[in-house]
Amino acid sequence: MKYVIIGNSAAGIGCVEGIRQTDKDSEIIIISDEPYHTYSRPLISYLLCGKTNEQAMKYRGDSFYTENNVTLLAPERAASIDVSGKTVLLESGKTIPYDKLLIGTGSSPLIPPMNGLDTVTNKFTFMSLDDAKALERVLEADRRVLIIGAGLIGLKCAEGIMDRVKSIEAVDLAPRVLSSILDDTGAGIIQRHLEKKGLIFHLNQRVDMFDKNRAILKDGAHIQFDILILAVGVRPSVGLVKDAGGEIGRAIKINAQMETSLSDVYAAGDCTESLDVSSRENKVMALLPNAYMQGECAGVNMAGGSKAFDNAIPLNAIGFLGSHVLTAGTYAGEVHTEYSGKIYKKFFCADNRLSGFILIDCVEKAGIYTNLVRTRTPLDTLDTELLFRRPGLIAFMGVERKAMLGGVR
Amino acid sequence: MKRVYVNEKWCLGCHLCEYYCAFTQTDKTDMAYALRGRKIFPMISVEDSGAVHFAVNCRHCAEPLCVKGCITGALSIQDGVVRLDQERCIGCFTCILSCPYGAISPAEDGHAVQKCELCLSTNEGVPQCVKNCPNAAIVFEDRG
Numbered sequence: 259m260k261y262v263i264i265g266n267s268a269a270g271i272g273c274v275e276g277i278r279q280t281d282k283d284s285e286i287i288i289i290s291d292e293p294y295h296t297y298s299r300p301l302i303s304y305l306l307c308g309k310t311n312e313q314a315m316k317y318r319g320d321s322f323y324t325e326n327n328v329t330l331l332a333p334e335r336a337a338s339i340d341v342s343g344k345t346v347l348l349e350s351g352k353t354i355p356y357d358k359l360l361i362g363t364g365s366s367p368l369i370p371p372m373n374g375l376d377t378v379t380n381k382f383t384f385m386s387l388d389d390a391k392a393l394e395r396v397l398e399a400d401r402r403v404l405i406i407g408a409g410l411i412g413l414k415c416a417e418g419i420m421d422r423v424k425s426i427e428a429v430d431l432a433p434r435v436l437s438s439i440l441d442d443t444g445a446g447i448i449q450r451h452l453e454k455k456g457l458i459f460h461l462n463q464r465v466d467m468f469d470k471n472r473a474i475l476k477d478g479a480h481i482q483f484d485i486l487i488l489a490v491g492v493r494p495s496v497g498l499v500k501d502a503g504g505e506i507g508r509a510i511k512i513n514a515q516m517e518t519s520l521s522d523v524y525a526a527g528d529c530t531e532s533l534d535v536s537s538r539e540n541k542v543m544a545l546l547p548n549a550y551m552q553g554e555c556a557g558v559n560m561a562g563g564s565k566a567f568d569n570a571i572p573l574n575a576i577g578f579l580g581s582h583v584l585t586a587g588t589y590a591g592e593v594h595t596e597y598s599g600k601i602y603k604k605f606f607c608a609d610n611r612l613s614g615f616i617l618i619d620c621v622e623k624a625g626i627y628t629n630l631v632r633t634r635t636p637l638d639t640l641d642t643e644l645l646f647r648r649p650g651l652i653a654f655m656g657v658e659r660k661a662m663l664g665g666v667r
Numbered sequence: 668m669k670r671v672y673v674n675e676k677w678c679l680g681c682h683l684c685e686y687y688c689a690f691t692q693t694d695k696t697d698m699a700y701a702l703r704g705r706k707i708f709p710m711i712s713v714e715d716s717g718a719v720h721f722a723v724n725c726r727h728c729a730e731p732l733c734v735k736g737c738i739t740g741a742l743s744i745q746d747g748v749v750r751l752d753q754e755r756c757i758g759c760f761t762c763i764l765s766c767p768y769g770a771i772s773p774a775e776d777g778h779a780v781q782k783c784e785l786c787l788s789t790n791e792g793v794p795q796c797v798k799n800c801p802n803a804a805i806v807f808e809d810r811g
């Protein structure tokens with residue numbers, strides 16, 4: 259058996275670990291266009307503020323490839339796949355045969371057309387170690403930074419460079435920060451927190467035009483900057499599968515076994531869309547835990563095992579300069595909120611299930627809530643009043659708890 | 668593999684396991700001296716409600732969501748034990764959001780997490796919470 263994996267990140271590494279659960283020997287080839295040992299992508303902002311380094315940010319140890327008998331081809335970029343001939347063609351001209359193929363190509367930065375963007379010299383995206391290194395080279399204490407996009411990536415970037423530049427301003431079309439994962443109240447809490455640390459926001463705004471070091475906003479205001487960061491959004495990298503005739507929706511379509519519509523081609527991670535059990539909708543859940551678990555599931559199945567990953571949900575855990583935002587699931591249904599100035603909790607319940615939640619600065623035992631979302635646990639089997647006040651297994655029925663904790667002999 | 672199990676019926680809710688767990692993490696020889704007047708950060712926690720008490724710590728799951736979801740690779744399984752490399756943890760708390768048991772918590776400085784590793788570092792062969800439970804409510808057994 260010959261396994262080929264395109265992408266050397268969470269999905270690809272998950273796939274290796276999935277394959278090796280059953281097949282200890284067959285050859286595995288990873289094709290990666292990044293010239294690095296596998297690294298944790300979310301750590302690129304921590305690299306800039308000195309909380310990690312290139313060694314510590316490796317996603318797996320130095321001996322990972324040798325221990326798992328993996329050949330890493332990097333930097334090499336896959337140009338196309340030939341599904342009938344079962345080969346991957348590399349841009350370098352090489353052809354790599356496979357029996358089972360995983361597409362773990364992730365996503366790439368989305369850069370919408372913007373007037374005058376070509377007049378800006380110091381412009382960056384923020385998705386890779388090379389992006390971080392390029393940005394590193396221009397960071398100076400007297401530089402003013404403008405970030406387009408106040409979502410997860412834009413704000414993590416801001417956190418990473420906060421103490422290394424003079425000022426940071428962020429513009430977003432949405433009326434609130436982190437608009438895809440927070441409601442108005444939650445976003446307000448994080449916005450105020452970041453404003454206290456010095457960030458300046460221009461929400462409900464758009465850049466009409468760039469003119470070298472100046473951005474002119476929709477409302478006519480001008481922002482002077484030295485460094486421009488484009489963090490508007492990401493686009494799933496679906497090209498290889500699309501060109502081979504595979505089914506694409508918002509991203510590569512996969513089933514619970516991580517199979518694409520092409521035979522012997524699996525896909526996992528940010529390049530895929532799959533079922534979110536909290537909303538029963540197909541979604542691109544571009545988050546690392548999902549990428550890993552999808553990759554692992556694909557690997558098990560590629561090696562002849564049988565595994566389904568059929569309880570995926572969106573899941574976000576992000577810190578911003580000392581504040582912690584935890585969210586999971588879907589925001590639909592009856593709402594229970596608690597806001598005490600310091601902490602914020604919001605639960606969404608529908609059809610006797612917890613569909614999702616937002617927690618700010620109250621992280622304790624939050625996984626107990628996540629588990630209820632993921633497993634669709636009926637809420638009438640629990641003491642929900644107790645549970646929403648404080649997460650604990652105490653809210654479960656005794657028998658249920660005994661089963662969870664390993665029973666009593 | 669041997670894991671820590673709690674017999675809810677025998678748990679008195681005395682919270683001693685939490686103190687011993689916190690004490691194990693210090694380099695002191697006297698528990699009162701080590702912990703007096705301090706907020707403790709144990710890796711086992713006792714839940715109480717009325718007459719019901721029980722302690723919870725890491726289950727060392729065979730399919731650990733914390734390890735699979737760890738965004739840095741700081742969590743791993745070694746010989747069946749879910750281990751944490753605190754140097755590589757950046758405290759994003761994805762594992763806290765993932766653990767169905769609530770068994771992972773922020774470490775004292777808030778910049779990383781902490782979790783039970785079965786007192787492997789004490790080399791005593793038995794976790795301190797088990798050893799010091801006054802009512803033998805916490806046991807260390809192989810239940811498969």
Ligand SMILES: Cc1cc2nc3c(=O)[nH]c(=O)nc-3n(C[C@H](O)[C@H](O)[C@H](O)COP(=O)(O)OP(=O)(O)OC[C@H]3O[C@@H](n4cnc5c(N)ncnc54)[C@H](O)[C@@H]3O)c2cc1C
Pocket residue numbers: 264265266267268269270289290291292299300301302303334335336337362363364365384385386410411414415495498526527528529544545546547549573575576738759
């Ligand atoms: C700044 C930042 C912060 C983040 N923070 C968090 C967080 O806190 N929590 C969280 O859950 N997620 C976070 N994410 C998202 C997380 O990084 C992704 O969900 C995760 O990396 C997805 O893994 P993946 O393997 O699917 O894809 P990726 O990590 O995107 O890796 C895909 C790889 O495939 C390569 N590739 C693509 N096409 C080809 C080709 N044709 N040939 C060869 N190689 C190719 C790419 O270059 C890349 O190396 C963050 C992302 C960023 C950028």
